[in-house]
Amino acid sequence: MRRVLVLLATIALTATFAFSAGAAPAVTPQRGGALIVASGADAVTLDAPLITDSPSATVLEHMVETLYRLTPEGRIVPALALSHTVSADGRTWTIRLRQGVRFHDGTPFDAEAVKFNLDRMLDPATRAAFRFLISRVQQVTVVDPQTVRLVTDAPFAPLLAHLSHSAIGMQSPAAIRRLGAADYARQPVGTGPFRFKEWVRGDRVAVTRNDEYWGDKALLDEVQFRVIPDDGARLAALEAGSVHVAVRVPPREIERLKGARDLTVRVDESLRTIYIGFNVTRPPFNDRRVRQALNYAVNKRAIVNGALNGTARVSDAPIAPNVEGYSKIMTYEPDFERAEALLREAGYTRQRPLRAVFVHPSGRYIRDAEIAASVQGLVRRIGVELELRTMEWGAYLAYTNRPQEQSDVQMYMLGWGTVTGDADYGLYALFHGSQWVPTGSNRSFYRNPQVDALLDRGRTTIDQAARNRIYAEAMKIIMEDAPWLFLHSESQVTGVRGAAQGVVVHPAERIEAHKAWLRR
């Protein structure tokens, strides 16, 4: 039910801005043409296990497929897999594979190829950043050419969702062996609806239609992913008709573009939650009352409506709504009296105000520096003095990633995209007591034995309804403990030319042109 609601909301939101999308079904899709998609950064690498950025994932997704995939509506469905069974103890997963699929270089896609790719992902020497997604898998065995078996060390409920991550793409073992990993990364070979054509570094990556594709063949002859770093120039290129799709349109431009001819701006939900984290192990934020006070002091709706022109959703849980396991928990509604009372209880007054340093990146998330400044202004009303410190991303990562005993971080801003669409990925690494940085991604050094136990149970419980209840309970405790100042989940603002039909803006922050076509 919830997913249907989310879907409806997305459609309604999109329809507000995109009228031509609504008219699309009346026209018969046409074959041919090259679609040009502009984003802000070039791909870094096209070797699936090494990908950590969305420009690379967007490009790769058109060529390399996964066993399971997350649909834009938030369901996990088989892709290169056909079906699966789980043993009674929840540790053995038997996966049937699609038959007659071949990689672009002619290598058959079979159980051997799956084993090769999973083993490569699991091999620590591969240095796969997302190895932890399937590190519970102890053994991958080939049952027959069409069947693989995965054995985990404990029941691991999010396995199929994690297998949908684009880092666990199925790539041609022959190509990787022949080229070696470093050279393969610049000419990937998968099973997808498009095959690699060329990569002009810093300028574009082009892919062409795979006419031997096992599923519905693509309509476009070619898709080009162009790099236009400047937001304004990217939008101008879209308006001039030089590109069909422009990602990350600045939210303030939506109003102006409403009247533009032959151009629509769509707003699609993402799986990314933006938050401000507190270091809960050191004063002043080792006091829950202080953390709650700041949550009460910040009017999240004002930030969403102001800095983001309404293109975001105020967080009512630590994860975004279209993540499996989400439920609406609560929001800290703005309440200055309560905030001030909590601060007084914690020993702070106007005469002896709370002072803290707030570090944040600039340009990483949509209007991040502006949001940080808004927070600074909003908490000043309850007598909290924040010193803003803008840091360059590389330095910022290093600064917020130091172990607890060396860390003097007080308050920081980050975003987390739960791109597997499963709550485990959005909660375990961020709130489990074993996941303090640098081991995991718990930069708040939050630890609550109750939450730890629930998160452990969440991953080992196979029944989804039971899991949802477990996660709801865990998220309730987390939100009351307030290791974060919960902000919002970002939306993706994308400009699309009227001629480009069927372009999908995936919540995992990717543009999909698999079924797209050009109207002429």
Next chain:
Amino acid sequence: MWAYVAKRLLLAVPVVAGVAFLVFAMVRIIPGDPARIIAGEAATQDVVEGIRRDLGLDRPLLQQFGTFVGGLARGELGRSIRSKAPVVEELRVRIPNTVQLAAAALIVSIVVGVGAGVVSAIRPYSMLDTGVMLVALAGLSMPVFWSGLMMILIFAVRLGWLPAVGTGSLAHLILPSITLGMATAAIIARMTRSSMLEVLRSDYIRTARAKGARERTVINRHALRNALIPVITVVGLQMGTLLSGAVLTESVFAWPGIGRLLVEGILSRDYPIVQAAVLIVALAFVIVNLIVDVLYAAVDPRIHYG
């Protein structure tokens, strides 16, 4: 003269070596861990440490420097630590783009700059002079990320005459080269004007006029040629700047050049890329300076290198 050129090129070796050492040290001083940036915020620590070991970043600095210099001596620049692509491959695409843009911008700036400077100097303190210098001042003061966007909006979006961004044809080159050339043109115009004014007041100009030479001959043959020496110096310096990458212009026009590569390299702490790009830029400066010195002799016969 060839002996002079050879000597200058030989002198470039210690310069480039010094630059190599400085850039090696500097990229490592900035905070931030390349391995963590590659692995991203979600990766576990063992992955990050593995990457650091693969890249040799866990070894002592001196040893890393040795590897770097050893590679240079063999003419190897290594591989980008972020994309794993050979640095040479990353540079091969960018260098022609940068040279193309810099050359086009230089032509724009010399034609516009020298022309405007001469026109101003002929009628000093007139309305024309004031007008031209005002425009030059505006050109100098406008940030390219603004003027570039304005150019795109006018000529690509509104009028549709030229492509908005990217590379590929001569038409693609027009807007970025004008945008980039404008600031330089303004500097050259101001330099040409003041240099011309000084020359026009000198005795040999009065002599030339007195012997009845046509005004055009006086300006072109006698005045301009003498006034060009300081202008060439400025042009040379500007050429170095243009070659070292007009980062903002390259970003606005999505022009894949050295400047953007360098900035992206710094942001991702891609040491080999930064080192190689800075070395190329240093080399460009050395060569341009040499060309400028040789040009002095060509313009002014009194200067010659023995």
